[in-house]
Amino acid sequence: xxxxEWVVAVAGATxxxxxxxxxxxxxxxxPAKTVKALASSRSAGTxxxxxxxxxxxxEMTEKSFEGVDIxxxxxxxxxxxxxxxxxxxxxxVVIDNSSAWRMDPEVPLVVPEVNPxxxxxxxxxxxxxxxxxxQMVVALKPLHNAAKIKRVIVSTYQAVSGTGQKAITELxxxxxxxxxxxxxxxxxxxxxxxxxxxxxxxVFSDGDYTxxxxxxxxxxxxxxxxxxxxxxxxxxxxxxxYGHSEAVNIETEKKLTAKDARAIxxxxxxxxxxxxxxxxxxxxxxHAAGEDDVFVGRIREDNTVDxxxxxxxxxxxxxxxxxxxxxQIAELxxxxxxxxxxx
Amino acid sequence: xxxxEWVVAVAGATxxxxxxxxxxxxxxxxPAKTVKALASSRSAGTxxxxxxxxxxxxEMTEKSFEGVDIxxxxxxxxxxxxxxxxxxxxxxVVIDNSSAWRMDPEVPLVVPEVNPxxxxxxxxxxxxxxxxxxQMVVALKPLHNAAKIKRVIVSTYQAVSGTGQKAITELxxxxxxxxxxxxxxxxxxxxxxxxxxxxxxxVFSDGDYTxxxxxxxxxxxxxxxxxxxxxxxxxxxxxxxYGHSEAVNIETEKKLTAKDARAIxxxxxxxxxxxxxxxxxxxxxxHAAGEDDVFVGRIREDNTVDxxxxxxxxxxxxxxxxxxxxxQIAELxxxxxxxxxxx
Numbered sequence: 001x002x003x004x005e006w007v008v009a010v011a012g013a014t015x016x017x018x019x020x021x022x023x024x025x026x027x028x029x030x031p032a033k034t035v036k037a038l039a040s041s042r043s044a045g046t047x048x049x050x051x052x053x054x055x056x057x058x059e060m061t062e063k064s065f066e067g068v069d070i071x072x073x074x075x076x077x078x079x080x081x082x083x084x085x086x087x088x089x090x091x092x093v094v095i096d097n098s099s100a101w102r103m104d105p106e107v108p109l110v111v112p113e114v115n116p117x118x119x120x121x122x123x124x125x126x127x128x129x130x131x132x133x134x135q136m137v138v139a140l141k142p143l144h145n146a147a148k149i150k151r152v153i154v155s156t157y158q159a160v161s162g163t164g165q166k167a168i169t170e171l172x173x174x175x176x177x178x179x180x181x182x183x184x185x186x187x188x189x190x191x192x193x194x195x196x197x198x199x200x201x202x203v204f205s206d207g208d209y210t211x212x213x214x215x216x217x218x219x220x221x222x223x224x225x226x227x228x229x230x231x232x233x234x235x236x237x238x239x240x241x242y243g244h245s246e247a248v249n250i251e252t253e254k255k256l257t258a259k260d261a262r263a264i265x266x267x268x269x270x271x272x273x274x275x276x277x278x279x280x281x282x283x284x285x286x287h288a289a290g291e292d293d294v295f296v297g298r299i300r301e302d303n304t305v306d307x308x309x310x311x312x313x314x315x316x317x318x319x320x321x322x323x324x325x326x327x328q329i330a331e332l333x334x335x336x337x338x339x340x341x342x343x
Numbered sequence: 344x345x346x347x348e349w350v351v352a353v354a355g356a357t358x359x360x361x362x363x364x365x366x367x368x369x370x371x372x373x374p375a376k377t378v379k380a381l382a383s384s385r386s387a388g389t390x391x392x393x394x395x396x397x398x399x400x401x402e403m404t405e406k407s408f409e410g411v412d413i414x415x416x417x418x419x420x421x422x423x424x425x426x427x428x429x430x431x432x433x434x435x436v437v438i439d440n441s442s443a444w445r446m447d448p449e450v451p452l453v454v455p456e457v458n459p460x461x462x463x464x465x466x467x468x469x470x471x472x473x474x475x476x477x478q479m480v481v482a483l484k485p486l487h488n489a490a491k492i493k494r495v496i497v498s499t500y501q502a503v504s505g506t507g508q509k510a511i512t513e514l515x516x517x518x519x520x521x522x523x524x525x526x527x528x529x530x531x532x533x534x535x536x537x538x539x540x541x542x543x544x545x546v547f548s549d550g551d552y553t554x555x556x557x558x559x560x561x562x563x564x565x566x567x568x569x570x571x572x573x574x575x576x577x578x579x580x581x582x583x584x585y586g587h588s589e590a591v592n593i594e595t596e597k598k599l600t601a602k603d604a605r606a607i608x609x610x611x612x613x614x615x616x617x618x619x620x621x622x623x624x625x626x627x628x629x630h631a632a633g634e635d636d637v638f639v640g641r642i643r644e645d646n647t648v649d650x651x652x653x654x655x656x657x658x659x660x661x662x663x664x665x666x667x668x669x670x671q672i673a674e675l676x677x678x679x680x681x682x683x684x685x686x
Contacts, residue, residue: 151647155498155590157540157579175518196629197500197581197588199641199655204620208601208643230647234590234655236500238540239582245540247498247577247590258551277547286539298542300551304494304573312542312577 004031006334009068009092011060011083012075013037013048016165017097020323021072022050028327031334038064039075065090069339072326073097088124093339095126095326099211102127102219109222112328113270114141118225119332126329131321132156132212132235132244133219138294138320139313140250142268143261144224147252147307152231154216157238157245158201159285162317163188171239189237198237210235243285244317252307258299261309265296270320275299283314291316292324347374349677352411352435354403354426355418356380356391359508360440363666364415365393371670374677381407382418408433412682415669416440431467436682438469438669442554445470445562452565455671456613457484461568462675469672474664475499475555475578475587476562481637481663482656483593485611486604487567490595490650495574497559500581500588501544502628505660506531514582532580541580553578586628587660595650601642604652608639613663618642626657634659635667 008025012018018039025032037048037055044059058064060079065071065087073080073087074097084094084101101107108118109127114137119126129137132154140149160167167188174184174194184192191198202211209217212235220231238245256264266273274283275297283295294315302308315321333339351368355361361382368375380391380398387402401407403422408414408430416423416430417440427437427444444450451461452470457480462469472480475497483492503510510531517527517537527535534541545554552560555578564570581588599607609616617626618640626638637658645651658664676682 153496153592153645153647155577157500157581172522176522179515179519179522190623191627192629195583196627197583197657198627199588199590199625200620200623207646208620208641232592232645232647232651232653234498234592234641234653236588236590238500240538240540245542245579247542247579249496249575249577249592277543277551280533280543282542284534284539284541286535298551298577302496302575303550304496304575308575310575310577314540 003029004033006032006069006339007034007067008032009036009038009065009071011038011071011073012079013055013057014039014043014046015074016161016168016318017074017322019048020318021074021326022048024319024323024327026051030327030330036064036068062086065092068092070095070330072330074322084125093122093124093126093333095128095329097128097322097326099130099215101125102129103222109219110329111137111223111325112332113138115223115225116332119329119336119338122338128322128326128329129219129223130212130215131162131317132158132246133216133223134321134325135244135294135313135315136216136246136248137220137223138270139265139296139311141224142264143250143252143256144229146264147254147256149229149250149252151251152220152229153249154233155247156233156235157240158235159240159242159244159317160193160237161242162244162321168241171241193237193239195239199234201235201237240285242289242316242318243314244321245285246313248311248313249302250309250311251305252309255307256309258301258309261299270294271296273297283312285314288314288316290319292319294320346372347376349375349412349682350377350410351375352379352381352408352414354381354414354416355422356398356400357382357386357389358417359504359511359661360417360665362391363661364417364669365391367662367666367670369394373670373673379411405429408435411435413438413673415673417665427468436465436467436469436676438471438672440471440665440669442473442558444468445472446565452562453672454480454566454668455675456481458566458568459675462672462679462681465681471665471669471672472562472566473555473558474505474660475501475589476559476566477664477668478587478637478656478658479559479589479591480563480566481613482608482639482654484567485607486593486595486599487569487572489607490597490599492572492593492595494594495563495572496592497576498590499576499578500583501578502583502585502587502660503536503580504585505587505664511584514584536580536582538582542577544578544580583628585632585659585661586657587664588628589656591654591656592645593652593654594648595652598650599652601644601652604642613637614639616640626655628657631657631659633662635662637663
């Protein structure tokens with residue numbers, strides 16, 4: 001079926017991210033010899049679209065990864081915890097989209113535009129960062145290289161697709177219920193998401209930060225390879241289907257004007273600067289949806305500190321925030337000849 | 344018709360805020376002898392609900408304010424600019440909800456919980472602040488009194504009702520169009536607001552900040568009576584009907600723990616602290632809508648600076664953000680015997 005040499009498995013192939021992974025492999029002409037679609041027993045036997053045809057979903061078992069070179073996991077943290085070690089034992093490299101391994105010091109956490117070299121020390125598992133983190137670090141890294149970022153304050157506006165297909169359905173259902181004068185039912189989220197903002201993503205933890213906020217803080221430091229960057233976050237779910245937005249305020253060691261920042265970001269990989277206020281040009285979720293790039297706009301100097309800047313960063317959370325980044329990591333390990341687990 | 348001694352006019356009575364002003368006068372048993380509903384010639388002759396009955400809308404003219412004691416204006420900046428001086432000449436005190444007079448040094452800008460004394464020096468016009476500013480300063484003032492705020496970074500999540508009735512209709516219409524596989528029409532906003540985030544409120548100005556952002560900065564300094572507070576803002580429209588949310592990061596001179604901040608805000612006027620993460624208690628637009636108070640939650644220490652705090656502030660932008668604050672100012676000038684224009 002394929003044009004390449006690699007046997008690829010997508011674990012969690014029936015979910016929103018799994019389907020996007022298959023689409024991305026196809027669109028980027030990934031050099032796959034075979035692609036296997038894996039999921040829980042519940043989905044086994046169903047089909048998922050791939051390359052103009054369909055793949056029959058197989059139940060994921062301890063033996064599913066025999067003969068597989070690269071497995072893209074997007075099946076939730078507990079499934080990753082359970083099955084990734086079997087995959088690694090089978091000689092397969094796992095690129096995992098859950099939060100299960102991200103902060104493990106033995107596991108590289110990679111955004112190809114930011115820290116490609118980190119794939120070199122993988123021990124079988126490479127973690128794909130949180131969606132909100134990925135789009136932020138793609139924009140921050142070139143600015144950090146130029147002027148050293150000291151502090152980051154981010155407020156997010158996150159789409160329901162980040163929670164999965166069931167949350168997409170929930171938003172749509174709640175809107176229909178409200179427009180038909182019915183009480184909206186909240187099953188996926190603790191409260192109604194339609195026409196509302198939920199200032200809680202994931203569960204609460206230390207200091208009353210949510211895990212989503214803690215992920216953005218810790219993952220940013222790990223990916224940027226610099227614990228001296230002070231990051232803080234407020235993460236909020238908004239009634240948007242696709243595309244996460246972020247209002248990001250940064251403070252740098254060296255002065256960067258807005259013009260400097262625009263010039264730097266315009267040259268940087270994976271970024272489209274979309275910033276012309278006089279023409280009402282700025283990034284929005286409806287434009288970023290379906291796109292690969294991270295869009296940056298509303299670039300402004302913040303004069304309340306010496307070297308402050310505002311950025312408005314939008315990306316498709318399912319593509320660059322998940323599926324695309326994972327496939328890019330797979331491409332990277334092929335290019336760097338790292339599709340093998342060290343002995 | 345009334346139980347009191349004052350003749351009150353609502354200018355712009357047919358708009359979203361004007362209607363809420365009438366409702367608020369009624370609910371708070373404002374001591375009005377007569378209430379006049381004024382609007383443009385287009386609406387003259389129509390009726391608006393008040394106190395279980397209806398008021399017939401009169402066309403606003405230069406003579407409409409003769410015999411009126413207090414006029415609540417919510418008819419847009421240019422109407423205020425044109426008619427408020429006639430009202431003042433007629434001996435009427437104008438409480439104006441537009442941005443026309445807010446930064447005029449001759450005009451007090453008042454939030455009764457924050458700077459009640461400023462009504463004392465009015466010269467006929469008192470300005471009602473921007474909706475986003477009002478709810479923020481209500482929460483910031485008690486913390487400023489306790490620990491002196493040095494810097495404020497706010498990202499907003501603003502409801503369409505802030506734009507008026509036509510924007511409420513536009514969001515609803517766009518959702519119906521999208522659910523019927525039609526292209527959504529954007530008339531009020533430059534782009535689709537349904538299932539989107541628009542990082543532009545009002546027009547762009549200096550430094551590529553929008554006027555909404557500049558309002559939040561300048562009005563906060565004026566109301567707090569302290570230009571040393573450094574404020575910066577990113578204002579964003581979200582697909583919510585009622586209730587503005589704000590992610591606010593502050594830095595104070597003296598240390599405040601999250602517990603300190605909760606205790607201070609719990610005692611403060613006009614605030615409900617709604618902050619118990621373990622029980623998923625935090626403010627949201629769907630709960631704040633229709634309420635008078637400003638709701639504060641997600642109170643957390645931000646350890647990326649010495650004395651940092653996060654707050655999540657939600658209020659009904661049409662009530663506390665507009666109508667209620669204006670009526671509270673009217674109550675204040677009555678209580679302080681300031682219902683007269685100095686000679």
